[in-house]
Amino acid sequence: MQRILTIIGARPQFIKASVVSRAIQQTDGIEEILLHTGQHFDANMSDVFFNQLGIPRPNIQLDIHGGGHGEMTGRMLMEIELALLKIKPDRVVVYGDTNSTLAGALAAAKLHIPVAHVEAGLRSFNMEMPEEINRILTDQISDLLFCPSDTAVRNLEKEGFTDKPAKVLQVGDVMQDAALLFAENAAAPAVGDFPENFILATLHRAENTDNPERLANIVKSLNQIHNEQAPVIMPLHPRTRRLISQHGLELKIHLVDPIGYFEMIWLLSHCQLVLTDSGGVQKEAFFFGKACVTMRDQTEWVELVEAGVNELVGSDTQKIVTAALQNYGRKVEDTKQLYGGGKASQRIVEAIKADHIPDFLTPRFSPNHT
Numbered sequence: 001m002q003r004i005l006t007i008i009g010a011r012p013q014f015i016k017a018s019v020v021s022r023a024i025q026q027t028d029g030i031e032e033i034l035l036h037t038g039q040h041f042d043a044n045m046s047d048v049f050f051n052q053l054g055i056p057r058p059n060i061q062l063d064i065h066g067g068g069h070g071e072m073t074g075r076m077l078m079e080i081e082l083a084l085l086k087i088k089p090d091r092v093v094v095y096g097d098t099n100s101t102l103a104g105a106l107a108a109a110k111l112h113i114p115v116a117h118v119e120a121g122l123r124s125f126n127m128e129m130p131e132e133i134n135r136i137l138t139d140q141i142s143d144l145l146f147c148p149s150d151t152a153v154r155n156l157e158k159e160g161f162t163d164k165p166a167k168v169l170q171v172g173d174v175m176q177d178a179a180l181l182f183a184e185n186a187a188a189p190a191v192g193d194f195p196e197n198f199i200l201a202t203l204h205r206a207e208n209t210d211n212p213e214r215l216a217n218i219v220k221s222l223n224q225i226h227n228e229q230a231p232v233i234m235p236l237h238p239r240t241r242r243l244i245s246q247h248g249l250e251l252k253i254h255l256v257d258p259i260g261y262f263e264m265i266w267l268l269s270h271c272q273l274v275l276t277d278s279g280g281v282q283k284e285a286f287f288f289g290k291a292c293v294t295m296r297d298q299t300e301w302v303e304l305v306e307a308g309v310n311e312l313v314g315s316d317t318q319k320i321v322t323a324a325l326q327n328y329g330r331k332v333e334d335t336k337q338l339y340g341g342g343k344a345s346q347r348i349v350e351a352i353k354a355d356h357i358p359d360f361l362t363p364r365f366s367p368n369h370t
């Protein structure tokens with residue numbers, strides 16, 4: 001029996017891991033132990049996803065959140081190492097690009113436990129983003145790199161992975177698996193009267209929320225669109241709520257607390273446009289046939305921009321307003337199966353099962369004090 005330890009901690013990771021967990025449960029010879037770092041801990045940022053998506057309760061629940069990046073990552077590193085020494089997994093699986101991803105991968109790699117990275121190879125080429133640092137470093141210390149797109153594979157090739165012992169596999173995107181699997185569970189959020197013909201917006205990236213000027217420009221554009229064009233609904237991330245009020249700004253749109261995944265996919269299927277700075281939501285717009293306006297200067301999902309279904313507008317108020325007008329109501333189609341068509345989690349589990357631990361890795365379950 002191959003024992004894998006899955007490390008998750010933030011909202012998008014619960015969604016990604018839910019479909020891989022399912023595939024593991026349907027596969028013989030492989031068992032999963034789940035560690036939740038506690039990075040996201042509110043009921044509506046964590047519990048709701050375990051309940052809705054049928055994710056098993058974490059076997060190990062840490063309580064690490066807040067503080068600076070170094071503090072959070074450092075505390076995770078210490079506690080994850082202790083958990084690894086106790087559980088002695090054959091492999092660790094990490095997802096995406098958060099501090100939980102990097103801490104999990106680093107703790108495992110230092111104990112010579114092989115690391116599989118789901119969503120490997122994504123790059124924004126913006127080293128100011130904490131996510132970019134987490135991704136690059138996690139890829140470097142993983143031995144199984146599961147890429148969601150051809151672009152991600154090319155990025156890794158350019159970084160020299162062709163000559164490394166690590167295995168790079170294009171498996172497709174687990175978020176498409178989730179979108180397809182749970183589409184039939186879509187449920188209207190219970191948030192009172194619902195405006196019709198709405199725009200769905202999300203905003204939480206540090207590059208926007210932590211930069212007062214960018215944040216003010218985006219708030220201004222959303223208020224203007226809501227006033228002059230169409231109602232804007234935004235499930236507001238707790239960090240964004242805090243920073244908006246800290247900067248003395250006011251979002252005068254239809255704000256709701258963070259919602260569950262079933263409610264989110266209902267909004268995605270019923271909206272006229274998606275306006276976001278999220279990574280996952282850019283693709284979900286596409287999965288649900290909607291055009292997307294992305295309030296960032298770069299995207300890791302460049303194939304969506306190339307396909308003309310996602311427009312990158314940064315934080316410029318006028319550009320956001322104009323793009324919202326131009327893309328409103330536009331339907332888009334996934335003609336090229338850019339993200340694997342819903343088979344990613346199955347491919348990931350097959351690859352993990354088939355893989356034997358590379359020769360250069362021998363798990364070492366006693367800390368090395370050199």
Ligand code: UDP
Nearest residue numbers: 012015235258259260261264278279280281
């Ligand atoms: N999401 C959700 N409820 C919300 C906001 C987002 O279920 O209130 C989902 C969204 O549909 C997507 C994931 O959370 O599947 C994206 O997470 P987020 O935008 O926080 O992170 P990113 O993708 O930017 O890393």
